[in-house]
Amino acid sequence: MRTNNPVLSRPDAFTPANQQGYPQGFQANAYYNPQQGGYAPGQPQDTFNRQPEAPVQAAGRMTIDDVIAKTAMLLLIVVAAAGVTMMLLPIQLLTPVAIVGSLVAVVTVWIVSARRTVSVPGIFAYAVIEGVVIGAFSKLFEFLYPGIVLQAVLGTIVAAFVVLGAYRYLGARVRGRLSQIVVVSMIAYLIVSLINLALLFFGVNLGWATIGPEAGPIAWLAAGLGVVLAAASLLMDFDAIERGVRMGAPESESWRGAFGLTVTLIWLYTNILRILSFFRD
Template identity: 65%
Template structure:
């Protein structure tokens, strides 16, 4: 099954395709052609995607992101925090679509995203920490707890986002991203809708947007897990491990930034 997560699909999916076979038949996880009328024959297939590969590459990207965040946290002066945070958000937004829509995953593009996102997160985190001391650590802990809860629901409770629900979630994620981008443009124009407000004075619209963001991020994480598992099962090439790691990183960053906002609602 192909994931509905826009980060993990784009022009590609985790279905393994063997171009060396006549007619370019798709193959199953054991290297057998699945075309009608063909008698399956075993063949040597190497370089398959594995769960361990995805975990390792996700950890590498996370460390890259944290290192970049540390650079902006430590080295950026206070006057540069907002410019870097806003510019980094826009560049990272564009980078996500560029990387996810490529037919073949771009490893340099994935690392570029991790670095850009890290610089942006370091700036935003320092801003939040200066306003609400201790909030960043709470958000980091909350992000990993939420991720493990979602993983537990996927692994042990059979929670899945598929079919029509997956399509609804995908459209909602795109609409949410577009709305956030429009809100940012309006802020530049001097109009504040309250969509991304923070702190105890945040209005109902900000509460709704933050709550919706957490729900969509959790659903996206379920689709990430499902797509990675399907990729391993169908024998996707090992290069697709980077796509799986990239999808997890994007979702985790979204979950973290949303939790930052939600936690700020309870602080003066």
Template identity: 55%
Template sequence: MQSSNPVLTRKDAFTPGYREASYGDIGQLAGPGQGAPVGQAPAGRMTMNDVVAKTGTLFVILVGVAAIAWFATPPVMLYPVAIISSIVALVAAVLVTVRRSVSVPAIMFYTVAEGVLIGAWSRVMEYLYQGIVAQAVLGTFVAAAVTLACYRYLGARVSGRMQKIFLISIISYAALAGLSLIFLLFGLNLGLFEVGPGAGPLSWLFAGIGVVLAVVSLLMDFEQCERGVQMGAPARESWRAAFGLMVTMVWLYTNILRILSFFRN
């Protein structure tokens, strides 16, 4: 199954039929028709423990940088810092995504840029709506936990035609978001990313769709990471998987933050 997350949507170690010469044939490691048990891959292979550990590492860096940006950025510089860091993070994410080989320094660079963005933007939202950041963080982890529970215990999956529909929807959403940011730099607001109770219907619709797509993407990413382990993906691919999960979680957080602002004064 192909993930809706562009980071994991590629012909590589997460794709059936992938074979890397330096690691040998997956079938010879696990036997005909079988993959390595989840969390118990052979030496040099990706495991779920690796993915969890590296995802945790990236989030520690993200939160640490966000905290520094929160406290160290002068209030008058919050908006410029948020805009500049969003552009830098977008470029870094594209570079990480299009590379066939995993670049840990590039992933770290993106994490730092995203941390600056999250710290500056969260500080702005907290100044406008006191207590909203804590609510958004809690909502993000609750949504992620529920999604994981549905995947693990209820067998929730997205497949077939729906998978293609969600993939096209996510690409379209990302394109609109990037276009809106470019127009915003030139003083033109498309009305897609407004915050607060005065936000227009397009902002409500865009934020709601963003949450739905992020949750679905997270659900599909869980399955993709598990598939990578079963296929015996190289250990370094756990960095790519962790990066993809972090991107989705940040996307979920920002949309929940915006939705909460619609109900605040």
């Protein structure tokens, strides 16, 4: 199964279990037959009026519960690292740590996403790095606009559940040409953000990353577009994870799904944080 989500875009991501080293003859609806000493598809025969044997769930397969648990674990690491950063990092270092950490986090995402196999240490490293970045950003915003961090956290949770509800109950999907447009837009968004950052070092401000009530139309466009793209990416994450589970992807792929959700949720949080700052004095 292929997904256009850049974080979950490995060609072999969420490959069916019978292509990942499971026993010969194993299928998604296979039953273990002790008399034949192996796996056999379909229901076992009901001889002598016995009840059919219950299916044996193959160990090491990706499940929704695994993805949820691993996502919660990564988010806890992010929150813990952010909390330590907010407590220990002095105000003078917030901006440089946030900028440098953001660049390191982007590189880490690219490295982890490009690997053929899931790199759990790389994912944990990303969670720690991103936690430091989020801690620096959050402390800076909280210093300027007290109470805004809690509002952004609640807004992110509400937005995530709204997107999940749209996916689950309204059938919202981002597939085909629309998914390609979303991916191209995300790449363009990243490139413009990096260009804006480079120009800031030379004293040129395009207004792309401006925060606070003085934000102009470009800043509103950037933050609003960021929320829309993050929501679309979240829909793509849900779709990719669900199809991976349905196809019997190996358990290790649950880390890839959790990684994708974590990256998207953090991006959603940062854009909501910016939008809230536009309304603060």
